[in-house]
Structures are given as C-alpha cells and as structure tokens.
Amino acid sequence: MAIRVIILNGGSSSGKSGIVRCLQAELPDPWLAFGCDSFVDALPAKMQSSEEGIAFAADGGVSVGADFRALEAAWMEGVVAMARAGARVIIDDVFLGGAASQERWQKALGGMAVLWVGVRCESAVAAGREIARGDRVQGMAALQADVVHEGVVYDLEADTTRTESVVCARTIAAHVS
Secondary structure, rough: OOOOOEEEEEEOOOOHHHOOOOOHHHHHOOOOOHHHHHHHHHHOHHHHHOOOOEEEEEOEEEEEEEHHHHHHHHHHHHHHHHOOOOOOOEEEEEEOOOOOHHHHHHHOOOOOEEEEEEEEEEHHHHHHHHHHHHOOOOOHHHHHHHHHOOOOOOEEEEEOOOHHHHHHHHHHHHHHH
C-alpha cells in the first residue's frame, strides 16, 4: 500500500515546519501540508485561552480541554478524508499526549499507510530557535522536547539539532519513494 500520509511529530521549534516545506519540494508528487499551528489559529479567539479550548501558561506549558479535543477529532477526520480522496498529506503535529496523541491519529486513519516521523532537537537548540521566532511562549520548546515522544512509535526519526531541514527531508523522501 502506497504511503499517502506522513506525520511529523516533535516539540515546538524542533524544525518540523522547515522539514515539511523541504519535503514538498523534494517529493515528486504534490503533497498538501497541514499543521497543528494552523488548526490552533483556526480556533475562535475565545478558545485560544480557555480551559475548554487551549491555554498557554507563562512557563510554556500547554493544556487542552474537551472542546479542543472535539474540534481536533473533527480536524483529524477532515485531513484523513482528503487523503482518502486521493490527496497526499503531510501533517506537522505536536503530540502533547505522547502515545495517546498517536492513538488518536491511528483511530482517524483507520489503517491507512502512514510514515510516522519523529523530529527531535536538543532542548537548548530548540529554546534558542523559540526565542528567535518571537511567536512562542518561552519555555514551550524545552518542556516539549522529550515529552511529545514518550511512548510514540516511529518508522523514522530525524534530529534537526545539527542537520539541515533539507537533509532530513531527503532522508524522509527516500522512505516514501
């Protein structure tokens, strides 16, 4: 069965988005990209700082509520529907729940062929990127660097600490072809 979905999981500022852009350039066929940042940005403003939605603590901690989970499930189903309809899809996600997050995707995917990719980056490097970006709560990268990988099973891992996004993308692309 041909791979139609690539899911990249890594902490904030680990380099996932850069890899996604490079993958779109490296892969011979067109692939659509969807990221959890776009999903969060699509939420109503009142859900972007509430217990039922998603809340970002001053120390970089992130908590999500029931309304967030319900909309996330619908978003996942929608992304998977595009893949089932013939689109090739790359997903950039942050598995805040580790293995439970992967299980939610597996449920939505219902047996589709997926390439699971762990994107790692040393905490200090990711924290430096976080500061340079200026659009994240400081501390998020360090808090997420390891916890997002707990219990998650990957087909492939990429470490962006000292490896450029394009090199990681080429390695991933070789597993798709």
